[in-house]
Amino acid sequence: MLVREVTEVLDGWFDPDWAEPWDAVGLVCGDPDEVVRRVLLAVDAVPATVAEALALGAQLLVTHHPLLLTGVHGVAAGEPKGALVHRMIRGGAAHLVIHTNADVASPGVSDALADALGLNGCEPLDPQRQPPMSKLVVFVPQQDADGLIDALAAAGAGAIGDYDRCAWSTAGTGTFRPLSGAHPAIGAIGRTEQVAETRVEMVVPAGRQAAVVAALRAAHPYEEPAFDLLVQQPLTGHRGTGRVGELPSVTTLRDFTAHAARVLPRTAWGVRAAGDPDRPVRTVAVCGGSGASLVEQARAAGADAFLTADLKHHLVVEAVTERGDGLALVDAAHWATEAPWLDALAERLRTRFGTTVDVHVSRAVTDPWTVHVRPDDVPPGAQ
Ligand SMILES: [Zn+2]
Secondary structure, eight states: OBHHHHHHHHHHHSOGGGSOTTOOOEEEESOTTSBOSEEEEESOOSHHHHHHHHHHTOSEEEESSOSOOSOOSOOOTTSHHHHHHHHHHHTTOEEEEOOHHHHSSSSOHHHHHHHHHTOEEEEEEEEEEOOOOEEEEEEEEGGGHHHHHHHHHHTTTTOBTTBOSOOEEEEEEEEEOOOTTOOOSSSOTTOOEEEEEEEEEEEEOTTOHHHHHHHHHHHOSSSSOOEEEEEOOOOEEEEEEEEEEEEEEEEEHHHHHHHHHHHSOOOSSOEEEESOTTOEEEEEEEEEEEOGGGHHHHHHTTOSEEEEEOOOHHHHIIIIIITOSSOEEEEEOHHHHHHHHHHHHHHHHHHHHTTSSEEEEOOOOOOSOOOOOOGGGSOTTOO
């Protein structure tokens, strides 16, 4: 496999166009035409994971977090990030970032987190709205209907999921009277005409309206084809940030927090919770990484608890202590909420590439917190 072939598959699963505008996804370094026999997956591109990739002989390091998120003017080896770029290029390893395009994907980062916690029936917590489609309704003489459907489909109408040329038709009667100056395909000036027509309905994806209407005018036998282009309501899709689902049975916040600490990759940070420890928990919202901005969505989704990372003091005071309406917040280590996705991605890559590409998951804990002392851990008199 070539780097480009692997990245094309990953781009299909995690379209770079889904990434946030501020994000920096894609190939950071590496030659798309180099051969890939081994891949290492990691959350962070840091000295430990770069060294691991090179020691493994991996030709591709895939990380969730960008190495160069903010604009850079150079990658001099004297700078920490530049040094990593140099190390990867010298060691023959390409580096690919799949970040917020993996957060919104389905399956994506939060699906793996929800799976690790045992949540069922997950839906996106912040669903992405799909661009609204239009519905084209056009009336055409019955013998011309198939040809018109072909022409509209070629212009992009009637594409639904893995199907194309989708259309629905009914037979009816059209009537009109050509006036002076008209050049009717059927009938004569001044005479009321009745024609056996077919009403054809096809969806038109956003952005294809102009091309489809142009194709309609070109392919329709009438001088003045009758048609409607109706804008549909935008629907929420299966993609989006965060997930909300149900635990198999009701538990308490205390036990759910312990459960999370048990099933998520171990870190010094551990897992902590804000809220009544005895609060019943069944509906759980999750967001891999920094999900503080989704607290209100979690509340609106009816979550008993929202597990994410990087929750700040004032936000927790306002969302839990002041509101007092029951939503509990569970704060896990940022890395631990995203690391489960690596195993899910590795499984998918192995299924796709078989033995052609050897896929490894880094076990390096790259969460930056390394020491966590609870008061109970300090022996009496240690002060
Ligand atoms: Zn993250």
